[in-house]
Amino acid sequence: MEKIDYQVKEEENGERIDKLIASIGENWSRSQVQQWIKDGNISVNGESVKANYKCSSKDLIVIEVPEPEPLNVEPEEMGLDIYYEDEDVLVVNKPKGMVVHPAPGHPTGTLVNGLMAYCKDLSGINGVLRPGIVHRIDKDTSGLLMVAKNDNAHEKLVQQLVDKTVTRKYFALVHGVIPHDHGTIDAPIGRDPIERQSMAITDKGKSAVTHFTVLERLEPYTLVECVLETGRTHQIRVHMKYIGHPLVGDPKYGPRNTLSTDGQVLHAGVLGFKHPRTGEYKEFSAPLPDYFTQLLNKLRQNH
Structure with missing residues (x-):
């Protein structure tokens, strides 16, 4: 315990x-x-x-x-937004509010439950709770994920993440007006020594690099594109807080006085990788979800 x-x-x-x-x-x-x-x-x-x-x-x-109880993952039909599929890999657009895999407190309704109903062939490398899951995004982050349908594909996709050759572009709305158009945040991320359920910038953390570009300034907010060089837990959320521009709506790393958005305004909009069997580079783009575009339009009107 x-x-x-x-x-x-x-x-x-x-x-x-x-x-x-x-x-x-x-x-x-x-x-x-x-x-x-x-x-x-x-x-x-x-x-x-x-x-x-x-x-x-x-x-x-x-x-x-308490120690987590063993979970039986049940398939659930849920109309997943599939962007690409072949015998090796599947690309899915996860909605905001959906947990990627079962965990204590979220035994059902997860992306994995939906994948098991949609697809009978998923890699088993990550065990029964995370079949096919190569990488994750947070519950309240929307966007694209690659899913492996066999162990060979899984290993090759993970290796691309290790080699930093996967393209991952996120779109985020942050507090404050960022004055410069481009920036790179190079700061190690590890478990917060005081709040163990959070991540933080710490000398003992793992290397973490985020590149950002300002897309639009909507005072007192900024719309940015973030490109991940590494994939640490909560990386964009922690890095943007570190430079004084936390994500709008972020309950863990943002200010308490923020817009009502049911979690951070963050979308994994672009995903690119080499196909694990053919080696061909494939890239996919998912538009901003409705709540994100509606929020931007409202801010533009006020601006």
Whole structure:
């Protein structure tokens, strides 16, 4: 059982404990947290509390995360947005709000559940919970993912990620007006030593490089294109926060006073790779989702 200590920050004063803890974990649902509270897995300053407990700044919350129960991944029909498919690889456009693979708190409704209903042949390298999954994007990030349909394709696609030859372009709306048109963020990312459910810039982290280009300035926001050279967890979200321009709507790395968007405004719009069998370079583009374009149009009108 994993034990996590969390001290409530000044700006979190008065927030319900179930809501606060659900925001700490990447894949923790509020109902799951409420069950942990009922089961006595969560205490505040050494005392048991109820799910509606209002946190006070400097409260010490201790979370004992239960060992995950084995999951049986069931196929679910869900009308996936498939951009490309052949005998080796599949490219899918994941909607915002969908988790990529099952995890505690998200046993169903994930991309993997949908893939298993759509396609009977998926690589088994990542085990039963992540069949075919070569790389991931966050739940509230939309966009393109490549999926391997056999182990040979999986190994070759992963090698391209290691060799940094995969094209990955993201579109993000960030806080503040970035004055320069181009930039490169080269800062190592690792687990946050204080908030273990978050990532941070740290000397002990792994190399992480993001190139960005300003596409449009919509004061007090900026639309940027980010090109990943590496693929660390939460890389764009952490890097843009690092340079003082966190993503709009980001509940983990952004300001609390932000636009209401149900998560970060981030879209994996371009994906390119060499086909694992033929070696031919293939590139795919997915337009911005409706919520993203509607938000931009509203900002343009105000601007």
